[in-house]
Amino acid sequence: MLVIDRNILADGFALSHDIEDYPEGLVISLDKPWRWTSADVIRKVKFAAARHFGRKKLKVGHAGTLDPLATGVLLICIGNATKQAQALQDHDKEYVAGISFGATTPSYDLEKDIDRMFPYDGVTEESVRAALPVFIGEQEQIAPLFSAKSVDGVRAYEMARRMYRASSGEGDFDRTAAEMLHRSVITIYDAELLSFSAHGRPAERKGEDMDVKGRINYSDTSALGLPHADIRIACSKGTYIRAFARDLGEALGTGAHLDGLRRSATGRFRAEDSVTLPQALSLFGV
Secondary structure (H helix, E strand, O other): OEEEOHHHHHOOOOOOOOHHHOOOOEEEEEEEOOOOOHHHHHHHHHHHHHHHHOOOOOOEEEOOOOOOOEEEEEEEEEHHHHHHHHHHHOOOEEEEEEEEEOEEOOOOOOOOOOOEEOOOOOOOHHHHHHHHHHHOEEEEEEOOOOOOOEEOOEEHHHHHHHHHHHOOOOOOOOHHHHHHOOEEEEEEEEEEEEEEEOOOOOOOOOOOOHHHOOOOOOOOOHHHOOOEEEEEEEEOOOOOHHHHHHHHHHHOOOOEEEEEEEEEEEOOEEHHHOEOHHHHHHHOOO
């Protein structure tokens, strides 16, 4: 199985036009751009790869989805490498999460607008650091209602979006509906506070929007000046970092939501070694 990352590009690698030259398939370690869905990325790469290899029915998939407002490692499997997608998805993960305290959103990130504000006087660098060890180890976690998790064959996000539309996105949105989701057993191996600001995060957001800019809603809450922490989290597969943000806020006696997320590693694949989407497409002559 050929792995395409920054290291192989640095060696001046050129991709063959015959997929049979890669009998075990290809895996692209890609740094997913901000405001792209994982499906958007797959469609873009699949179109370019199918044209490059001259195969209309070329198999292309990914090993573990990323939220639209997240960046970082997205493993794209091409050809016979799709047979290894589940094994790759089962690897442990590492994230850097930006968390704002004092407010919640229905999606636990910035895809939805703030629905509730909370006092946050007790949120300090010391209190955040002291709360993190409680989350280390095996535990049950309720997935965010706006997630890809299935409940009786229905995607949770489909159920949640119907409920959200029915409530017009107002305060009557039933947040307790998350209890309908089955709890999953996950493990958090480490949670490290990287930085803390009592006066909010920078307003500027950087990301490669390209031609899907504006498709994914982004609610900029930086002007509120909410306490903000950057936390590195090493965890097992299936861990929802949005749910971690929710639970951390509750542990601190306030509300919380993700204001940024980066998957820094999946198994041995790291974000700093991953290629950008334009670099990946250039391999296929795009």
